[in-house]
Amino acid sequence: MESRQDQHASLIAAHRRPLAECAQILLTLERWSLEAPMLLIEEGPDGTSARPGTVGQLSSWLEHLDPELDAFVHLRQAGVDFDRARAQCLKEQGEAFETAWAKALAGNPLVTHDNLAGFAALSQKGFGRSPRELLVVVRWSDRVTACLVTCEPLG
Numbered sequence: 001m002e003s004r005q006d007q008h009a010s011l012i013a014a015h016r017r018p019l020a021e022c023a024q025i026l027l028t029l030e031r032w033s034l035e036a037p038m039l040l041i042e043e044g045p046d047g048t049s050a051r052p053g054t055v056g057q058l059s060s061w062l063e064h065l066d067p068e069l070d071a072f073v074h075l076r077q078a079g080v081d082f083d084r085a086r087a088q089c090l091k092e093q094g095e096a097f098e099t100a101w102a103k104a105l106a107g108n109p110l111v112t113h114d115n116l117a118g119f120a121a122l123s124q125k126g127f128g129r130s131p132r133e134l135l136v137v138v139r140w141s142d143r144v145t146a147c148l149v150t151c152e153p154l155g
Contacts, residue, residue: 007138008136015041019134019136022038022052026134032123034055034120035055036124037054037055038136039051039135041137055119055135062111064111064113065100066100068089068096075088075089125148126148132151132152134148135148136149
């Protein structure tokens with residue numbers, strides 16, 4: 001089975017042109033901000049597509065969890081069993097949790113607010129490297145991942 005790093009490398013090779021365009025913009029910036037360019041690659045029924053944008057646009061492009069699900073995510077990350085975490089959230093939040101849960105099950109893969117902040121931090125980290133690196137976010141059918149791609153060979 002292909003590793004995530006290999007999967008990212010394949011997607012990057014397939015989308016060199018939009019990556020190079022984003023990289024050129026990133027290289028002209030004097031300082032990092034949420035307006036820093038990034039590339040969103042999306043897996044779809046007809047293959048993948050690439051959408052250039054800014055780090056600040058990610059929150060409108062990626063569905064993110066309702067705040068009512070944050071407690072559940074944090075419990076799971078702390079090692080609490082799935083059923084026990086869900087039961088605890090149901091007990092504490094009731095109908096608000098149920099509504100958010102149903103919405104999450106019906107949509108695309110979701111990210112947390114922490115994931116969005118992590119993507120921004122990754123972009124900022126890449127900006128500070130030499131050579132500078134561009135944030136690439138990939139929305140698969142079942143998950144969202146991110147990586148940095150060096151700008152030098154893309155230019």
